Amino acid sequence: MFGLIGHSTSFEAARRKASELGFDHIAEGDLDVWCSAPPQLVETFDVTSPTGTTITGAYIDSCFVPEMLSRFKTARRKVLNAMELAQKKGISITALGGFTSIIFENFNLLQHQHVRSTTLEWERFTTGNTHTAWVISRQVEVNAPLLGIDLSKARVAVVGATGDIGSAVCRWLSQRTGVAELLLVARQQQPLLDLQQELGGGRILTLEEALPEADVVVWVASMPRTLEIDASTLRQPCLMIDGGYPKNLDARVAGSGVHVLKGGIVEFSTDIGWTMMEIAEMEKPQRQMFACFAEAMLLEFEACHTNFSWGRNNITLEKMDFIGAASQRHGFSTLNLPTSVQAAAA
Template identity: 35%
Template sequence: MNVLCGMTFAFLVHPRADLRQDMARLAKPLGLVPTIVYDHALRRLPLAPLRFASVGLNGREVGRLILVPFGARHLLTDRRTGARKVAQAVDLAAATGADIVGLGGLTSPVTNGGRQLARRTDIGITNGNAFTAATVHRQVRALLRTASAGRIAVVGATGSVGSAVTRLLARDGLGADLLLVARDRSRLDPLTSAVGARSATDLAAIAACDVVVLLTAAADALIGAEHLGRGAVVLDATQPRNTGPDLLRRRPDVRVLDGGVVDVPGLMLRGGSIGLPPGQAFACLAETMLLSLSGHRGHFSLGRPTLEQVDRMVEIADRFRDQGFRPAAPSSFGRPIAPSACVAPAAASGLTGVAA
């Protein structure tokens, strides 16, 4: 049994695509306020960050969640204001005694993966992307064993998590099986050449792939029924999600799995919710917890994580394996599913890769 370090952490969260639903996590009556009211308030009012929930592990408080009062669309469309609000939330984290703070959701990309906060010496910063990449990598490998699929699309391949997952899969010898999808050719082409993959800037190209890994920074659903090949399995590791439940209604031949979620059985949030059941955490939150539990001081993952940082997070997670920190059992839009159900019906019938 590991002896837990006495450090504390903070983790930044923000309202996602459905503002009313997310605000209701603060207090149920807030769910009665129309979304348009929240949209106006978050954009116009000088709202300060606030402590959202305490994080307990095995009955002991180890950290806290801090709410950045800016929605997902706001963060992407007004990055200057978003970065300022994130900095204010980091100020609050430091003032409340946190030793390290993790950047959840879009608070990471809006601060260039935390690089804009690198000069801070009063608190450590991590974007959580090293352990997220490690977790998604393990989930992809499990899918490949289950589905016997050979073609893998990484959407958002040049991003912080996407580039790390790409390099991990290439290290496994799967470079030739990868289709890397991103908008910026100046970043995409060097990564493609480095790992020996194929590339595309158009989402239509993913129709030829068996497994689609979503790792983009967007405020809304990005992948539609028209983008996927028959029998595709989608691993959505984005927050906010890049898929919607209507995708399954329109395409019953595909599977959409939740990515980047880990089991931490002793975890309990008090005062708020992040949309996961007790005992589960997003991998970016888990990275912040693990660094705190291990006694790490200073910054960790800023910008794009190196493979050395990914491997380091795997080592730390192994040290605390008695606390969990392993990929959660398969689920789809929060609903548990059997591992055998991870294979789409069409895939099981040998129809993978046939464009819909």
């Protein structure tokens, strides 16, 4: 069995979902009540690959909401408790979705392997970042040409370039796609210099410097709430891949000649009998999901029960090749620009 650990996009969304599921005692509580609420195994479901293999999955809601991010101990406890529940349910491989993965990395939860009487077995968990990085890279490769952008002549800005996903995307675009130039954007200078040396190229720029130059922008960093982007300063056409969470880039910059695509999302070949993706407000919640969640499915389909994506900057091109091939083999496709946009660009 595979597992998915997720959460709602906001406190209000979480309360609505809890009410729908019959957890009225939680739904009616304030944020302090939710801070003490335990994780819930919300549903189980089957998924069948085009190869004929059927696997069973479980969705665990961590009862975490983004409003808890400022509460360090609460955020840490929420993720660890959800992981403990997944392990106690005997789940072989579980993906950490949304903020749970970010919390695990940023709060260094590797130091907290013991949760009450349970010793967490790290090989049972994956961040799903390898599949996410492969999907975002493929979204660039597939969709840029649809807008008339020749990647061999294009400048691609990666915002959050030194993160786990961002650095993997940079490696892929540099070595496999052959983009003309990478524009590297991140907060800390030394990791940028290290990445530039590893890649053997790429220009280090501030966000303000990179945006007007970029034909494609891959956004894999958390977006400050106060950030404002003047769409008139962007190149036209410009493809922007919103790989952050929550995905709200389109509300800020989408306009004539600027095309925003939700990054790191895949669509399965058939409907899945679950309700979990309604929480994430997917356009097709029965088929679409975050690529990190799909990684757990792929590892289960492949009987590869290991922490495939783990730590920071450990994603290799070989791992991306493996998970990408599995993704295509088992019926997943990347989320691409709508046909109306493609027709207009043509």
